Amino acid sequence: MKDDQEQAILSVHVRGLDGMCVGCRAWWSRLTPYPCWQVDWATSRQAQTITARFLESER
Template structure:
């Protein structure tokens, strides 16, 4: 299981600009393809999934 450190690292390095695009990826790849940073999308989904899992665990513990 990932501790969340990888997600935090990606989100600190790949900063979203005002248009939602990753600033670093936009500067690096903008001439080739204009597409949102998949690493930010992955890390954001992982953080959201972990948050929901913690919430559901707390509910199941409270009901026992």
């Protein structure tokens, strides 16, 4: 996946006023507590990318 796809997920899957994920409700009509698994996945991918870039710059 590309960074822009992860950003798209993070921009849609945000916390609603009721504490539920807005993206899950809009796309799948699911009441999912925030952070949903899509947010967890996207943030972990971003962390992996940042860590890899940092470690490569240390060499």
